[in-house]
Amino acid sequence: MKVLIVGGGGREHAIAASVAKSKKVDKIYCAPGNAGIGQIAECVPIGVMEFAKIVDFAKQKEIDLTIVAPDDPLVGGLVDELEAAGLRAFGPRKNAAILEGSKAFSKDLMNKYHIPTAAYETFDNAKEALAYLENADMPVVLKADGLALGKGVLICQTLEEAREGVRTIMEDKKFGSAGNRMVIEEFMTGREVSVLSFVDGKTIRIMSSAQDHKRAGDGDTGLNTGGMGTFSPSPFYTEEVDSFCREHIYQATVDAMAAEGRHFHGVIFFGLMLTEKGPKVLEFNARFGDPEAQVVLPRMKNDIIDVIDACIDGNLDKITLSFEDNAAVCVILASEGYPNAYEKGYPITGLERFNDNDSYFCFHAGTKTDGGDIVTNGGRVLGITATGATLQEARANAYEATQWVGFANKYMRTDIGKAIDEA
Numbered sequence: 001m002k003v004l005i006v007g008g009g010g011r012e013h014a015i016a017a018s019v020a021k022s023k024k025v026d027k028i029y030c031a032p033g034n035a036g037i038g039q040i041a042e043c044v045p046i047g048v049m050e051f052a053k054i055v056d057f058a059k060q061k062e063i064d065l066t067i068v069a070p071d072d073p074l075v076g077g078l079v080d081e082l083e084a085a086g087l088r089a090f091g092p093r094k095n096a097a098i099l100e101g102s103k104a105f106s107k108d109l110m111n112k113y114h115i116p117t118a119a120y121e122t123f124d125n126a127k128e129a130l131a132y133l134e135n136a137d138m139p140v141v142l143k144a145d146g147l148a149l150g151k152g153v154l155i156c157q158t159l160e161e162a163r164e165g166v167r168t169i170m171e172d173k174k175f176g177s178a179g180n181r182m183v184i185e186e187f188m189t190g191r192e193v194s195v196l197s198f199v200d201g202k203t204i205r206i207m208s209s210a211q212d213h214k215r216a217g218d219g220d221t222g223l224n225t226g227g228m229g230t231f232s233p234s235p236f237y238t239e240e241v242d243s244f245c246r247e248h249i250y251q252a253t254v255d256a257m258a259a260e261g262r263h264f265h266g267v268i269f270f271g272l273m274l275t276e277k278g279p280k281v282l283e284f285n286a287r288f289g290d291p292e293a294q295v296v297l298p299r300m301k302n303d304i305i306d307v308i309d310a311c312i313d314g315n316l317d318k319i320t321l322s323f324e325d326n327a328a329v330c331v332i333l334a335s336e337g338y339p340n341a342y343e344k345g346y347p348i349t350g351l352e353r354f355n356d357n358d359s360y361f362c363f364h365a366g367t368k369t370d371g372g373d374i375v376t377n378g379g380r381v382l383g384i385t386a387t388g389a390t391l392q393e394a395r396a397n398a399y400e401a402t403q404w405v406g407f408a409n410k411y412m413r414t415d416i417g418k419a420i421d422e423a
Contacts, residue, residue, distance in 0.1 A: 001305075002027045004058055005041065006048050006078065007069035008034050010332075010365035010383040011290035015069055016041050017361070018297045018304040025305060029061065035374040036364025036382075048073045051081045058087050065090065065308065071147050074266075074286050075101035090308045092286050096257060096264040100286035103143045103183045113256040115249055116280040118186040118273075126170040129182060133162045141185040144169050146178030151224050151339065155187065190275040191236040191419075192282065194292050197250060197270065198307055200316035201263035204254045205307075206246070208299055208323045209237035210292040211419070216339060218415045225339045226380060229416030231329045231391055232295040236274060236419075245272065245279050253284070265311050294363045294383045295328035329398040330385040331416045335366070336409035338379030346408035347373045348381070353404040360401050361385040376407050391420040 003025050005012050013036050019025055020040045031054060033043030046053045048070050058066055068078050068091035077094035091097070098105050110117040118141070123129040133140070142165040144152030152175040156162035169179040196207040210232040216222035249270065257264045269285035269292070288297075297304070301322040310316045335342035344366070351374060354362040363385060366378015384402045388394030395417040402412060 001025055001064035002029070002061060003305075004054075004061070004063045004066040005030045005033075005037075005069060006054060006066065006073055008032045008037070008048070009070070009290055010363040010380065011288050011293045012069050013037050013363040013365070014293040014297045015067060015288065015304075017363075018300070019067070022303045022305040024303070029057075029063070031057065034364045034377070035367040035369045036362065038369065049076060051076070051078050054078065055081055055085045055087065058082065059085060064088060065305070067091070067308065069287055071097075071100055071285065071287055075147060088312065090266060090312060092264050092266040096262045096266075097286040098262070099257065099264065099268070099284045101147060102181075103145045103283075104181055106284050107183055107185075109256055109260070110281060113252060113259075115252050115256065116278060118188050118280060118282075120183050120185040123170075123182050123184065124180070126166050129166045129170065129184060130163060132184060133159060133166070136162070136184065137186075138162065139187040141187050142166065142169060143183040143185060144175040144178040145181035145183060146175075148175035148178040149226060151175070151226070152178050153224060188273045188275050188280060188282070190273045191234075193234045193237045193241075193272045193274060194230070194289055195237070195245070195270040195272060196289060196292060196296055197268050198311050198316060198319075198321070199254055199264050199266060199268050200311045200314045201265050202254065202258060202314065203316040204250050204268070205316055205319060205321045206242075206250060207296050207321060208232050209234040210289070210295055211236070212289065212292060213413060213416055216413075218413050223339050225334075227289075227291045227332065228334065228413045229329070229331045230291045230295050231327065231395065231417040231420065232292070232299065233327065235391065241274060241279055245270070249279065249281060290365075291330045291332060291363075291383050294330045294361070294385050298361055298385060298387065299324045299326060299328055324387070326387050326389055327391040327394040328385055328387045329391065329394040329417050330363075330383045331398050331402050331412055332365070332380050333382040333384060333402060333405060333407075334380050334411045335376055335378070336411040338411070342379055343409060344376045344378065345370070346376045348376060349406045350404040353401070359387050359397065362401075362405070376409075381407065381410075391417060395420060
């Protein structure tokens with residue numbers, strides 16, 4: 001079969017690597033892809049929001065399956081467009097992708113169906129939001145309602161910070177139209193855990209847990225990013241936590257979406273906070289997390305095509321997910337200055353060290369080919385992932401492998417997975 005993957009980051013490279021292992025797949029295309037994906041797939045210069053071009057390409061090449069990976073095309077309705085053209089696609093339709101596309105929708109859904117989450121209020125104008133803050137307990141969390149590349153969340157410690165945050169989101173429109181509406185949320189404390197799941201509209205299958213590191217600097221300092229590294233499984237995701245979430249969160253979310261006429265087929269990412277009062281939902285994503293996919297998919301034993309087919313056809317109840325009894329850690333190599341201004345176009349060396357190595361992976365995020373070189377082409381450049389018998393071993397292996405790679409303005413956090421030692 002022929003598979004088209006939509007996207008061009010580290011998540012898509014991890015998906016492509018999993019798809020390439022399937023004996024059912026003869027040819028992989030990726031739009032637009034990157035230099036790393038180009039080593040296992042044919043990259044085509046089509047942007048993720050160029051829906052008509054993607055549909056035309058899929059029809060022309062007689063693509064058997066299109067995997068839509070990023071949030072923007074999912075929320076924008078690419079799956080609907082593909083299906084309307086008679087093409088098979090993996091990912092939620094537009095009316096279900098709103099689970100990620102609108103923070104206000106997801107909070108209202110949880111409130112209506114009694115799914116544990118932080119207390120909140122939603123605002124459509126800055127004046128009302130500012131008035132509400134005058135009597136709110138600090139700290140608070142401000143969330144732009146729409147998609148903001150994982151960066152539209154501000155944690156405000158003081159009233160003045162919160163006032164400035166409202167102006168940043170709703171008046172200055174730092175996150176564009178995502179800030180037309182805003183959610184002000186109770187600040188929760190505890191361990192964060194990410195849990196990915198496959199969903200077929202009625203059945204949910206949970207993947208291995210993971211934990212992301214969003215802040216740019218060591219010790220969780222600096223600005224929020226798309227993710228600076230992750231590890232799997234999370235030692236804080238205990239059997240007790242799993243049992244609670246299965247009963248009160250996972251299936252409840254799938255059932256709630258179905259009850260709303262928004263049957264969800266694809267991947268739901270549950271961002272959880274393990275509070276003193278039990279697990280609560282921080283956020284939903286309607287797709288594989290990035291970089292969570294880079295530590296979860298390499299550990300999955302199943303043929304990913306079998307699982308995707310079951311999600312599309314509503315047969316997920318016949319699938320048992322299986323993961324290696326090991327651990328994985330991913331360290332992001334970024335461009336110095338990310339997530340603000342940074343330079344790109346620097347040649348990358350040492351990539352050949354990862355060839356034909358079952359324990360070390362180099363997932364490309366912001367790269368491209370320039371002549372005979374692979375060069376940096378983004379803020380997050382590479383995801384260096386390694387496995388090990390334990391999380392400590394995987395972490396040591398990942399950091400060892402980060403030294404194999406060089407480029408001019410290479411930057412990384414040095415404490416990814418440090419929390420492992422506290423478990």
